[in-house]
Amino acid sequence: MSHPSRSQQPQSPAAEAERLREAFAEVAYDVTPSVVPIAAIAREGRRRRRRRTAAVLGAACGVLLVPLAVVMLRGGVPGGQGEREQVTPPAASVSPSPSMSMPHAGKVRVVTPGERVTVSPGTKIWLTEDGKHWTEPDQPTQFRSVTDGNLDLSSPGVSLQESGREDGTVFLSGIFYGAGEPALVEIRTVAGDIDGTALTLAGEPGWGVWYAEVKVPESVRSSSDFLGGVTERVTVYDSAGGVIASQEFSS
Known part of the structure; x- marks a missing residue:
């Protein structure tokens, strides 16, 4: 009966993990990382900030325009059905002396x-x-x-x-x-x-x-x-x- 040589015997788990780390390290050393696109990232950030600012301003203008429209309608802008015309009350008349007032304009x-x-x-x-x-x-x-x-x-x-x-x-x-x-x-x-x-x-x-x-x-x-x-x-x-x-x- 023949026996396997020492070199063909299975390795321990620890030795196998160490061998894999060494292999990955060699491959990583051979890879040259690409340059990070800092300028593109900055442009994208500015674009997103502008969009958020425009959205906030649009919402704020809408909130301001609603009370303004209400004020204009309440102010009696002509041309709308159902609007009320603001009426200035007449000035109080002064009764002549003596106490009786003249009944008509003569x-x-x-x-x-x-x-x-x-x-x-x-x-x-x-x-x-x-x-x-x-x-x-x-x-x-x-x-x-x-x-x-x-x-x-x-x-x-x-x-x-x-x-x-x-x-x-x-x-x-x-x-x-x-x-x-x-x-x-x-x-x-x-x-x-x-x-x-x-x-x-x-x-x-x-x-x-x-x-x-x-x-x-x-x-x-x-x-x-x-x-x-x-x-x-x-x-x-x-x-x-x-x-x-x-x-x-x-x-």
Whole structure:
């Protein structure tokens, strides 16, 4: 029987591991490592940082734009359905003295002597220093004096002339006199309350003319209680709400 030589006998695990390490070391020494691409790595890092910065800025701008859009919509930008228009509340009005306030905005005109004022087609009125003049369609010129003694200018008062037409329109006019500058003429009629117009001459003559036109409904004209008179009361106010003159008339 033959026996294997010593060289062919198996090696121990420790010796085998040592032999493998030596072999790997020899192979590693023969390999030349490549140069590390430092420049490329730096460029890639800068590119990624820029992308992250842009994403963060975009998100921040979006957050800022949302409140801005809300503010613009709340500010009442025109053109959108359902938007509300901001309304500035009116300034508080100051009541004249005395405590009563003037109910309507009146009309007052300062005219020169002889200046014609057109009331309606064919109806004109004018003042001279001696009184009131007016014309109506198909009527001669009429006149009421303030100097002939028929009016007592020493105490406040109001005179009245009425002239009706077939369509129910009535021309109302007269002379008022009293202390103060007129600002409003309020007329109570069977057809309701209306505002008149005051005409005065420059200076302080102590008198003026008022006029208005009113349409009386057929139901009122055909009533058995209607006696033909339209005017019930005329009151002339000054700018402070004080009464210059007031007169009651039977209807």
